Amino acid sequence: MATDLPGVALDTGPAATAPHAVYQSWLDREVLAFQACGACGNAVFPPRSRCPHCGRPELGWRRSRGHAVVYSATTIEPRGGEPYCVALVDLAEGYRMMTNVVGVAASDVRIGDQVTLRFEHRDGTAVPVFGPGEEAR
Template sequence: MSLAQERSLDATYRRRLTEGTLAFQRCGDGHAVFPPRPVCPTCGTRELAWTESAGDATIYSATTISPRDQDPYTVVILDVAEGFRMMSRLDDSDATTAAIGDAVRLEVRPIAAGGDPLPLASLTTGATA
């Protein structure tokens, strides 16, 4: 993959984030591709189309990080409903109680005022799957 192709895929992904959507690619055989790549890692095709995630996911793994002199936060690996896995930050006051299998909802927004938009997860009601 050329540097220009890599930048183009990243630029498309980041532009979609600024529009408020979590974009991923899907090949003609239906495989979800995330993060964006020029080739489907499952079947090898270069025929990939951009699509949007609805934002539903479940927690595959979670760890709470407690930096010195800062509030703790929870980093999660998520199984997204459309068929890909991604890392995110659990953005809830009760994030430290998150468990594997809990349902979450992804929302694209900045972590801090003026920051770049990122897909952040929040626990949904009736969380455990």
């Protein structure tokens, strides 16, 4: 068993629940959850039933603190809409996710920028996005 897992432990919830449903249920409570493998200790994201690193099923849910660094960013300029930033960010707990960087002009987002988690509510669903700065929300 790995004993020094990243993040803060979360209740697993009903075992029969699909990983993505568990993930969304945490998002709805404005918690960004990820999994950590109890066998090899790696962070796992997006949610899965087995660890992609070692193949074991011992995945536990963890709460991310929401501190990240921009790994890559691009500006989308929809016809008739406002430009927005789609980015890959590296979370401090050791996983990468696709998201939007908000609160700054999309064209001003740079690789290496420190960003922190915040939530937007779109069509009744809590969506994890990131904004500039190192402060936890």
